[in-house]
Amino acid sequence: MKPNVYKALARGVVLESIRRKDLWVVAILGFLILMGASALGFFGVEGLQVFVKDLAVTVLGAFSTIVAVLTSTRMLPEEIKQRTLYPLLSRPISRLDLIIGKLAGSILVTWLAFVILCALTAVALFGFGVNFEPIMGQYILAKMLGLALVCAFGLMLSIYMTPAAAATTTLIFTFGSTMIIRGLTSGYDQVGPVMQFVFKFLNAILPQFSLFDLGGRAANVGWSPVPLWVMGFLVGYWLLYSAGLVAIAWAKFNRKAI
């Protein structure tokens, strides 16, 4: 563990993101959310809490996931392409440190973007007098963990693929995760024992991004907060699965001729 190294590398990623004006894009997207929200006045928002909250969590989820994917999949390939990786690796840090530091940086950038979007959305929702339930806090926490998992997944793929391919694959898995899992659960009873084993295997190894999305519960009315053991499970799953992804990334990156 080299906290100072990780901190310096993460700081570099955040500064690079600010320099590239990624966060400006987020701010503009947030502004668009506010503009879109103001159009809701047309419907008369009274009694339309569900729609407004549903729209908010959908937009938040989509935009922050895109930021996570774009940030995590282009960091290392760009370092290699621009040859800025050499001065980094000439310092007393291992390739594993580099991956962890970069991952920490991409998570920070994504969380920063998510917080900006949350703040802007909250302003819009407060403007319409939308009531928040305690589950909204859990939604934000779980979403942040989910985004961190997306970053780890994107970073791992970017070592094996080109940035464009990694970004596309990550987007497919993040947005299609629910659909894939739903296909497995629906089809399980209708296949033979061999395929059932394959289904179980796929379910075990595929990233379960949908578990981190409490949007459906947060947007609707009267749902209680989720039990503490569920939040604990999400933290544990995130840590273990991310560690696995980092290990896979390191296995390839360590052997990569640069």
Added chain:
Amino acid sequence: MKSWHAGFLGLSLMAAMGWSTGNVSPETNPPMRRIQTSQGDASLAGQFQTSVSGWLWEYTEVYLNNGIKYRKMTEQEKQSAEKDGEPGQEVTSIPSASKDFRSVFGDVERAVNAWTPGQKVRQNDPRQSLPLFRLMTWLDPQFVEGWTTGAMVIGMDYKAESTQKAMQFLREGLKHNPECVDIPMMFGMIEVTREKRYGTAERFLKKAISNGRPRFHSLGDNERAALQNSYRWLALVYRNTGQTEKLMQIVKEGTDKFPDDMVLPRTGRPSVVPPEDYKAPVGVRTRSQNN
């Protein structure tokens, strides 16, 4: 003749041809009534707007069910449910613990999503789904059920202001679908039941019938039902305004088209009018007292 004259002439000819084909468009690509299916992605030509509109139509159910998502049962599931003595057509998208192979992943998914066992569904106010109706009719103005169901949801509290808003919504729908049966029928129904303007109602219901009658044999289920209702409401209008001859005529025409209709012939029968000295039992109000 110079060479550029020939080029100019050719270009003019092509432009004239292109210009004149504008009138052919309504024939080659007539505005079609959209029929939404139970699958949001069903669209012959992959029309994006219709697909999104269909998805929004399906999504209104999610709002009504407080976020719980359902899917159609497979044939195997239907048979299994019947064996268990719980027949049904739909099941929650996220399976219950007894039917989920994923163990703790399934438990967590059920905990983080809007999910309860089927019997414990809390129904939301349908007005929560109003923006969806607005969006789906913007996207696909030919989606008539979106206009009529949306109008019913807008006016569901029976307040004068809501009724006006519902009529405004229907007017917009009628502008996009002047040939449909459902929207004029809905107008007529609102005029009869809420505004008691029988003259206006008669005009709308006649319009609905004249729209549906020429293509009676090609009407879809919804339009067919709307046509049948138009006959019923128009008969009611004639009965309430004492136009007996027209009443008998419309009842005859309606029963010719819909011989199985049990309501229409009854509308034609004279109402039972109580004798003048009749006194209603205590606590019972007669129709004339209500009016």
